[in-house]
Amino acid sequence: MAAGETQVYAKVNSKLKARSAASLLDPLLSLGFPAHTALKALAATGRKTAEEAADWLRCHCNDPSLDDPIPQEYALFLCPTGSLLEKLQEFWRESRRQCTKNRAHEVFPHITLCDFFTCEDQKVECLYEALKRAGDKVLGSFPPAVPLVLHSSVSYLGFFVNDSPADVIREFAMTFATEAAILAGTQTESTKFLFLQMPQIPPKIHISTPTSLTRPYRICRYPTTSSKDCTVKPCTKQLHLTLAHKFYPHHQRTLEQLARAVHPGHSCQWTAALYSRDMRFVHYQTLRALFQYKPQNVDELTLSPGEYIFVDPTQQEEASEGWAIGISQRTGCRGFLPENYTERASECDTWVKHRTYTFSLALDPNPRKDGEANSRRNGELLPPPRPRSAGSLQALQAAIVRRSVLVVRHGERVDQIFGKSWLQQCSTPDGKYYRPDLNFPCSLPQRSNGIKGFENDPPLSSCGIFQSRTAGEALLDSGIRITSVFASPALRCVQTAKHILEELKLERKIKIRVEPGIFEWTKWETGKTTPALMTLEELKEANFNVSTEYRPAFPIASLLPAESYDEYVHRCAVSVEQVVSSCPQDAGVILIVGHGSTLDSCTRPLLRLPPRDCADFAQLVRKIPSLGMCFCEENKEEGKWALVAPPVKTLTHGSNSAFNWRNWILGN
Numbered sequence: 074m075a076a077g078e079t080q081v082y083a084k085v086n087s088k089l090k091a092r093s094a095a096s097l098l099d100p101l102l103s104l105g106f107p108a109h110t111a112l113k114a115l116a117a118t119g120r121k122t123a124e125e126a127a128d129w130l131r132c133h134c135n136d137p138s139l140d141d142p143i144p145q146e147y148a149l150f151l152c153p154t155g156s157l158l159e160k161l162q163e164f165w166r167e168s169r170r171q172c173t174k175n176r177a178h179e180v181f182p183h184i185t186l187c188d189f190f191t192c193e194d195q196k197v198e199c200l201y202e203a204l205k206r207a208g209d210k211v212l213g214s215f216p217p218a219v220p221l222v223l224h225s226s227v228s229y230l231g232f233f234v235n236d237s238p239a240d241v242i243r244e245f246a247m248t249f250a251t252e253a254a255i256l257a258g259t260q261t262e263s264t265k266f267l268f269l270q271m272p273q274i275p276p277k278i279h280i281s282t283p284t285s286l287t288r289p290y291r292i293c294r295y296p297t298t299s300s301k302d303c304t305v306k307p308c309t310k311q312l313h314l315t316l317a318h319k320f321y322p323h324h325q326r327t328l329e330q331l332a333r334a335v336h337p338g339h340s341c342q343w344t345a346a347l348y349s350r351d352m353r354f355v356h357y358q359t360l361r362a363l364f365q366y367k368p369q370n371v372d373e374l375t376l377s378p379g380e381y382i383f384v385d386p387t388q389q390e391e392a393s394e395g396w397a398i399g400i401s402q403r404t405g406c407r408g409f410l411p412e413n414y415t416e417r418a419s420e421c422d423t424w425v426k427h428r429t430y431t432f433s434l435a436l437d438p439n440p441r442k443d444g445e446a447n448s449r450r451n452g453e454l455l456p457p458p459r460p461r462s463a464g465s466l467q468a469l470q471a472a473i474v475r476r477s478v479l480v481v482r483h484g485e486r487v488d489q490i491f492g493k494s495w496l497q498q499c500s501t502p503d504g505k506y507y508r509p510d511l512n513f514p515c516s517l518p519q520r521s522n523g524i525k526g527f528e529n530d531p532p533l534s535s536c537g538i539f540q541s542r543t544a545g546e547a548l549l550d551s552g553i554r555i556t557s558v559f560a561s562p563a564l565r566c567v568q569t570a571k572h573i574l575e576e577l578k579l580e581r582k583i584k585i586r587v588e589p590g591i592f593e594w595t596k597w598e599t600g601k602t603t604p605a606l607m608t609l610e611e612l613k614e615a616n617f618n619v620s621t622e623y624r625p626a627f628p629i630a631s632l633l634p635a636e637s638y639d640e641y642v643h644r645c646a647v648s649v650e651q652v653v654s655s656c657p658q659d660a661g662v663i664l665i666v667g668h669g670s671t672l673d674s675c676t677r678p679l680l681r682l683p684p685r686d687c688a689d690f691a692q693l694v695r696k697i698p699s700l701g702m703c704f705c706e707e708n709k710e711e712g713k714w715a716l717v718a719p720p721v722k723t724l725t726h727g728s729n730s731a732f733n734w735r736n737w738i739l740g741n
Contacts, residue, residue: 097123106130109142112194116145116349119425120197136405138353144191145349147200147427149249149305150183151242153314154431157341158182161316164335168317170552171331171706172324173718177231177315179420184234185308186246186345191352192303196257199303201428203252204347208430211245215432221314221337225329227322232337234312242312245345250305257303327706327717347427351402354383359423360399360415374401374408381423382410477662478653478705479555479719480676481544482669483569484537485699487513496528510731512536518564518615520607529604533568537699540724541569544700545576547721554661555579559586559652561667562606562629563593567617569700570666574618584620587612590627590648591675593668594641595634603632626651642684645674653679669697676703679714700724 100123101111114126114133133139153161161182169178192200219242221232234242316335317328359381366376374382382399392398392409400407402423488495490512498509504524506517512534520526533541548555555577560570567585574580587609598604606629612619626648633640649665656663665675673685673693685693702719 097126101126101130109194110139113139113143116194116197117351117425119349119427120201132403133405137407138405143351143353144193145197145425146189146352146355147192147197147347147349148185148189149187149204149246150346150348151186152181152183152344152346152429154342154344156339157335157337160335160339161314164316164331166552168328168331170720171717172317172320172327173720175320176318181421182314183346184242184312184314186242187250187305187307189350189352190303190305192253192257196303197427199256200253200347203249203256204345204428204430206252207245207249208345208432210248211241212432214241215245215343216241218338219341219343223329223332223337224313225325225332227325228319229315230317230320230325230328230332231313231315234314239312243307246307249345250307253303253305321718323715324717326708330710343432345430345432347429348421348424349427350424351383354400354423357383357385359418359420360384360397360410361418361422362410362415364414366411366414368408372408374399374406374410375404376410376414377403381418382415383423476653476656476707476709478649478665478676478679478714479553479662480665480667480672480703480705481569481573482672482697482699482701483533483561483563483565483666484540484572485534486531486537486565487534488531490534490536495531496524500524514538518607518611520611522605526605526607527564529598530564530606533565536726537565538568538572540700540726541572542576543724544702544721545573548573549577551720553720555583555664556661557586557656558583558664558666559588559591560665561592561671562587562589563604563668564607566666566668567607567612567619570664571617573664573666580618584618584623586620586623586625588623588625588627588648588652589629589632590625590644590651591665591667591671592632594638594670595632595636596638596641597670598634603629603634623655638687638690639684642674642677645671646678649675649678669694669701672697672701672703676705676716679705680716681713698723698725 097115097120098108098111101114102108104127106114106127110130111126114129115123118125118129120126152158165178165182168175216238219234219238220236222235224231224233316332317324320328360383362376362378362380362382364376365378366374368375376382381402382397383402384397384399389397395412396409397412397415398407399410491498491510499506499513501507506524508515514532514535517524517527517532558570558574560566567587570585571580574583574585589606595603607615609619609621613621627644636644652663652665665671667675670690673690677684684690701723702721704717704719705714706717707714
């Protein structure tokens with residue numbers, strides 16, 4: 074381009090940028106907002122509409138940092154769309170279900186082009202122009218397909234970009250960095266910020282004045298010698314799309330097999346996306362509010378479902394148990410919040426997308442008008458949503474979902490809390506049940522031998538019911554696909570299975586198959602005879618959705634009282650073999666609800682391990698808590714089963730002693 078043409082282009086471009094910025098800024102200024110806060114709101118909302126920026130300013134009216142000149146941090150990513158993105162998202166979900174969360178789950182699928190950098194709020198439009206210039210420069214040479222090569226190590230799994238396509242992508246990143254420095258780096262004075270937490274944190278949840286919470290940061294300014302503060306550094310490492318990072322070494326094989334279901338040849342539109350984040354909260358944890366919370370005191374935060382809270386893990390010592398100190402992204406205010414109203418969110422959930430540039434326009438056989446193409450390149454360039462093919466989804470699930478067995482111990486039983494005489498505490502002289510303590514269940518099911526039948530077949534306590542429902546809720550959130558359920562005939566096990574299925578919304582779709590072969594070691598049961606357990610008919614009358622068609626490996630009548638250890642482990646081995654063989658090869662997850670002993674006796678046969686020593690077995694079982702879990706997966710290629718991390722975390726709770734208010738008052 075000649076020098077004269079360059080000057081004319083620069084003048085026209087400056088007018089266009091000024092007009093674009095004014096169209097968003099003027100409405101905010103007319104509402105009475107100061108220019109610096111209006112620009113800050115536009116940057117924080119991605120400069121989409123003046124209405125969004127005005128809403129942001131209204132929400133941040135009490136933000137103590139509103140007037141501070143704190144710029145956003147920006148980064149440029151190359152993101153896949155279309156079929157490839159769908160496959161990657163399926164991998165994200167399945168890898169998290171089978172191998173728990175790793176660092177890759179914090180961010181969406183992407184290739185990093187430029188690391189995070191700062192840009193003044195009034196110059197964000199320059200970044201958009203830099204993105205367009207860089208994209209236009211390489212649009213003709215951008216590869217029609219980006220070849221991806223799978224790479225795996227003990228702590229990293231991902232696709233590498235090699236050869237000439239990588240060179241073109243690097244050229245695009247370098248051009249963007251150069252253009253951004255020219256367009257947005259012409260300030261005469263720059264300032265960097267150092268954010269220090271104020272040392273005064275309220276010692277209690279409830280305080281008389283909120284003044285110590287109104288100013289969360291002390292800002293120290295120190296000048297720099299650079300005259301161009303917007304410094305963009307293109308990524309100099311091997312271009313890569315991370316699939317998993319910092320995972321457990323024993324999950325490597327599983328992750329590799331899941332990754333093979335993601336074929337890089339899937340159709341894809343590659344889009345360069347400019348994102349921003351609040352630089353103050355880079356090393357904070359991000360929480361997402363699940364429920365609405367109205368403050369009970371002036372030092373507490375208002376929570377709305379879906380909003381995000383930034384929490385510094387190093388500043389939580391003074392918060393009371395069950396509470397956290399955080400800063401709301403929606404309002405910028407700081408205060409206390411109940412932890413059980415929130416869940417962990419991903420790092421990128423709070424990032425803001427600004428502009429995108431889609432390179433697939435180079436492949437469009439029907440060229441658009443210049444104005445339309447430029448508009449689309451500067452705007453949101455996501456492809457229209459396509460209905461997901463049920464056939465392709467089933468094929469993917471068949472490729473990545475393994476046959477698995479989840480063994481779960483039942484919830485807390487009544488006699489575990491109230492002792493062997495629990496039945497005498499809750500029965501009247503005429504044999505009727507009443508509830509003497511809140512941890513007794515509200516009612517008991519009817520059985521042929523009356524209330525005495527529960528003496529050696531105790532039900533779940535109220536806490537046991539809560540534990541079972543909590544586990545079911547967590548399994549639902551994990552995305553696990555349970556397709557069959559087996560339970561010991563003990564009432565506490567059938568109850569646990571029922572409550573888990575209810576939380577999974579599967580109580581009407583899946584019937585519980587009662588398998589006496591996984592009943593507790595009868596030597597540990599009281600009495601010289603096998604406990605009188607509820608029949609299938611009694612369970613059905615008590616509203617348990619049990620199967621009457623299933624033929625167990627061992628009928629209840631075959632259970633031997635005071636059986637030997639060898640007889641017990643043989644019974645469990647035969648039972649679990651039938652349980653697994655009775656389910657189809659693509660059955661997904663088989664749920665077995667049994668006893669503490671079941672976690673060992675029903676997994677070792679699958680792992681082809683010999684029975685544990687009897688003394689070691691007894692010591693191990695004593696340490697297994699309520700709702701303890703073991704998770705086994707089958708490797709069809711090798712014909713082996715392996716223990717992997719369960720899909721949900723353990724449930725820990727403390728003891729709660731009985732309280733008699735009358736004795737306490739009189740004693741004091």
